[in-house]
Amino acid sequence: MELSADPAIERSRLIDSSVARYAEVLRTSANPLVLRPDLWASCERQGRQILGECIATLHGTSVQVAAEAELTSMALGVQRSFEKVSPIDSVHAARVLFDVAVETMTEAAAQLPAEVALSRFLTAVRMLHRSIFARVSAAAIGYESVTLRDVGQASTARRHQLARDLHDHIGSSISLALRCLDLYTMEQAKGVDSTRDRLQDARQALRDVFSFTRTMVSGLRVNELHDGLKEEIDAYSAAASDRPAEVFSRIDGDESWLPEQTRQELFLVVREALRNAFAHAGAGRIDILVSVFPDAAHATITDDGVGLPHPRDGDGTGLTAMRQRVTALDGTLELISEPGRGTRVQLRIPLDSAGTACG
Structure with a gap:
């Protein structure tokens, strides 16, 4: 790729070619956002804004997603709801734009000085996350506000469930992607030859976000677990953990006694406890024990980290979502912690009523 003498012209050319690729992929998949001129006008405008923000960031300019962009996206969500545009089409377009933008930034980064190319x-990429998901989230709020008004489902329980799902699925996956990028940068700076492909882990985490968002907006239940609990826990630990933290997991009992939705909810609670330990505990060792009995499931997550001065200090968004998930299954959750003596999260979920508790 030959650079123009005028950086502004070159950036404009990059955006034009990227938008053309974006439109072509959408046409190939028969996405109505590109097939209808009135819809494509707003879609193209947003694509150009996002690409412009990312390319500016790549060239060292500090950029923030403007509040006006979120308000515009919220209004766009309302408009698409009235026009009966499926939110799945919007999520698909966001995923296509993400892939096209990464390709564009990879090409552009190759032209930067080697000493700054990787960090830039x-x-x-982080700017791309913020740009896309700030708009997708705002559009989803606009879309759902119309839907909830139409069907009369603006209930507190529904809003809490939505908040938990956004935090535990979307928030945790984006957090994992950013952590993988941070670990990659740290390992590169230290010259560490990691046995894991951190960039691939980050890409997979972002694809999980798109997959969940597509499933959520289509109104279907999420079938997140493809493997057993231990395999899923170990996979998350390997992707999110940095050394010297060592994670040891054990599953006792027969997982077939767990209703599928209970198994998914149990994994989300364990994953959130692990995320908190990685992010805040400074632990050297984390132990996870899940015991499944015919009438109940027990889980304990213990770390030897810094602990909390008051256990209730841990009642942030993550712990609140954990408590709500366990309570929805008629279970109990307890946090035990002391400064300098680590933290233990333990929970119990009865299985005789778990099926009806999930809804």
């Missing part, structure tokens, strides 16, 4: 690229 990672910063631009």
Whole structure:
């Protein structure tokens, strides 16, 4: 790729070619957002804004997603709801734009000085996350506000469930992607030859976000677990953990006694406890024990980290979502912690009523 003498012209050319690729992929998949001129006008405008923000970041400019962009996206969500545009089409378009933007930034980063190319690229990828998901989230709020008004389902329980799902699925996956990028940068700086492909882990985490968002907006239940609990827990631990933290997991009992939805909810609670330990505990060792009995499931997550001065200090969004998930299954959750003596999260979920508790 030959650079123009005028950086502004070159950036404009990059955006034009990226938008053309974006439109072509959408046409190939028969996405109505590109097939209808009135819809494509707003879709193209947003695509150009996002690409412009990312390319500016790649070239060292500090950029923030404007509040006006979120308000515009919220209004766009309302408009698409009235026009009966499926939110799945909007999520698909966001995923296509993400892939096209990464390709564009990879090409552009190759033209930067070697000493800044990697750090600039990672910063631009983070900007891409913020740019896309700030708009997708705002559009989803606009879309759902119309839907809830139409069907009369604006209940507190529904809002809490939505908040938990956004935090535990979307928030945790984006957090994992950013952590993988941070670990990659740290390992590169230290010259560590990691046995894991951190960039691939980050990409997979973001694809999980798109997959969940597509499933959520289509109104279907999420079938997140493809493997057993231990395999899923170990996979998350390997992707999110940095050394010297060592994670040891054990599953006792027969997982077939767990209703599928209970198994999914149990995994989400364990994953959130692990995320908190990685992010805040400074632990050297984390132990996870899940015991499944015919009438109940027990889980304990213990770390030897810094602990909390008051256990209730841990009642942030993550712990609140954990408590709500367990309570929805008629279970109990307890947090035990002391400064300098680590933290233990333990929970019990009865299985005789778990099926009806999930809804």
